[in-house]
Amino acid sequence: MPCTTVLVGRKASNDGSTMIARTDDGHFDVKKLIKVTPKDQPKKYKSKISHVEIDLPENPLGYTSCPSVDPKEGIWAATGINEANVGMTATETITSNPRVLAADPLVVYQKAKSRKEKDVPGGIGEEDIVVLVLPYIRTAREGVERLGKLLEQYGTYESNGIAFNDEHEVWWMETIGGHHWMARRIPEDRVVIMPNQFGMDEFDLKDAFDKQEAHLCSADLKEFIRDNHLDLNQDGKFNPRNIFGSRRDMDHIYNTPRAWFMGRYLTPTGYSWDGPNAEFTPESDNIPWSLKPDRKVAAEDVKYMLSSHYQGTPYDPYIGRDTGCRGMYRSIGINRTGVTSICQIRPDVPDAIKGIEWIVFGSTTFGAALPVYTNVSVMPDYLSKVTLDTSTENYYWSSRLIGALADPCYASTVQNIERYELTVMTKARTLIREYDRKMTESGNFSLTEEANEKLSAMAKEETISTLNKVLLTASEKMKNGYNLADN
Numbered sequence: 001m002p003c004t005t006v007l008v009g010r011k012a013s014n015d016g017s018t019m020i021a022r023t024d025d026g027h028f029d030v031k032k033l034i035k036v037t038p039k040d041q042p043k044k045y046k047s048k049i050s051h052v053e054i055d056l057p058e059n060p061l062g063y064t065s066c067p068s069v070d071p072k073e074g075i076w077a078a079t080g081i082n083e084a085n086v087g088m089t090a091t092e093t094i095t096s097n098p099r100v101l102a103a104d105p106l107v108v109y110q111k112a113k114s115r116k117e118k119d120v121p122g123g124i125g126e127e128d129i130v131v132l133v134l135p136y137i138r139t140a141r142e143g144v145e146r147l148g149k150l151l152e153q154y155g156t157y158e159s160n161g162i163a164f165n166d167e168h169e170v171w172w173m174e175t176i177g178g179h180h181w182m183a184r185r186i187p188e189d190r191v192v193i194m195p196n197q198f199g200m201d202e203f204d205l206k207d208a209f210d211k212q213e214a215h216l217c218s219a220d221l222k223e224f225i226r227d228n229h230l231d232l233n234q235d236g237k238f239n240p241r242n243i244f245g246s247r248r249d250m251d252h253i254y255n256t257p258r259a260w261f262m263g264r265y266l267t268p269t270g271y272s273w274d275g276p277n278a279e280f281t282p283e284s285d286n287i288p289w290s291l292k293p294d295r296k297v298a299a300e301d302v303k304y305m306l307s308s309h310y311q312g313t314p315y316d317p318y319i320g321r322d323t324g325c326r327g328m329y330r331s332i333g334i335n336r337t338g339v340t341s342i343c344q345i346r347p348d349v350p351d352a353i354k355g356i357e358w359i360v361f362g363s364t365t366f367g368a369a370l371p372v373y374t375n376v377s378v379m380p381d382y383l384s385k386v387t388l389d390t391s392t393e394n395y396y397w398s399s400r401l402i403g404a405l406a407d408p409c410y411a412s413t414v415q416n417i418e419r420y421e422l423t424v425m426t427k428a429r430t431l432i433r434e435y436d437r438k439m440t441e442s443g444n445f446s447l448t449e450e451a452n453e454k455l456s457a458m459a460k461e462e463t464i465s466t467l468n469k470v471l472l473t474a475s476e477k478m479k480n481g482y483n484l485a486d487n
């Protein structure tokens with residue numbers, strides 16, 4: 001199932017912050033936002049899918065998490081920021097190819113076939129990675145290093161992209177087969193755009209095996225490539241996407257169009273994206289992994305890209321002149337998203353308030369991004385008290401209701417949704433500014449919980465108001481409506 005990731009270097013953002021963001025597109029997964037305190041963190045971890053058991057280090061840090069509400073599926077923490085102001089998002093499912101997967105097979109759980117045999121646990125995967133890594137790292141680079149060791153020791157049963165950020169750096173890591181991996185510190189002035197495809201298109205092997213300033217990888221990666229004849233590059237350049245990635249017809253309807261729309265949004269003047277002579281089309285295999293944006297990027301831009309559905313192009317599933325291309329490519333804003341988070345680490349505020357997590361539940365296209373301070377001991381009920389039953393008493397289900405009601409009457413509700421989104425982000429930014437100032441001046445950083453309560457109370461008020469409007473519009477559009485009335 002498909003996610004979309006956006007990473008923003010500190011010199012590409014409007015406020016010098018680093019941002020890592022991802023739509024966690026399971027299958028309508030019921031999600032919540034909680035704070036995991038050190039006492040909540042397990043000492044021994046067992047995966048539901050792979051049955052792997054892992055002893056965890058002592059002294060974990062507290063961290064925010066967006067777990068699945070249904071415990072029988074496992075935790076699936078998805079994303080979070082820890083108390084050392086390090087963010088993590090896992091995972092962006094990526095692609096590989098048969099050469100890689102045959103050379104280093106995925107480590108899949110083997111159930112015993114008879115009583116004489118024993119189950120053989122599999123490796124680690126998306127279900128597990130945040131819980132195994134985020135509580136134990138104090139920099140983004142340490143996240144890569146810890147996860148790299150876990151992959152080499154336990155292996156993985158799937159191909160994943162994982163992002164880490166701290167105040168200064170953003171690191172992107174991609175797994176290769178069952179045990180190999182590579183990771184890059186993203187260029188500070190760039191934005192990385194990632195659909196569900198192996199993405200890195202450049203990698204400095206010299207740095208990776210020398211100073212390791214911005215590149216890290218499995219120690220035997222060069223031999224792995226050589227001995228298994230994996231390198232398809234003709235031009236002598238080292239393009240990992242051509243070695244470890246995919247180039248399928250499906251990629252051209254499911255993945256490359258998403259990169260195309262985001263690149264086109266970020267740097268409309270940097271390349272030609274439209275027309276018969278476009279440098280990059282929705283089906284190009286060489287859309288750059290990272291781009292220098294024409295304008296600095298704010299959280300609103302990240303939210304826009306992760307909500308997008310090819311607006312202004314023939315591929316928009318909702319509106320626009322129908323040329324027969326409507327909906328032909330997989331939108332970034334999709335119906336089945338459980339949660340989308342932007343983990344933002346800010347440079348110009350005290351440590352206690354550097355971490356801000358912007359949360360959208362349900363389909364991002366119809367949701368509002370609500371920022372909350374992450375250094376708290378508990379999250380507001382509106383964000384954290386979620387059950388498997390539909391309700392208007394929490395942000396998750398209310399967002400799902402708005403999306404399901406607004407989608408069928410998009411043209412009639414799009415203005416409500418845009419106003420909702422703008423109002424929530426404006427009021428939230430106003431509250432964050434007020435509390436940043438209050439806490440910085442007073443040194444009383446316990447006000448983060450009071451701030452989050454006010455933020456979620458505001459979100460609840462705006463969400464109910466929007467739900468009322470969207471429900472009325474959807475009701476007016478019901479097929480059994482009748483224009484004549486009694487009087």
Ligand SMILES: N[C@@H](Cc1ccccc1)C(=O)O
Pocket residue numbers: 001002003004024025026027029076090091092093094126196
């Ligand atoms: N990681 C998956 C999304 C996913 C989320 C939750 C459960 C399973 C899968 C993707 O990138 O598409």
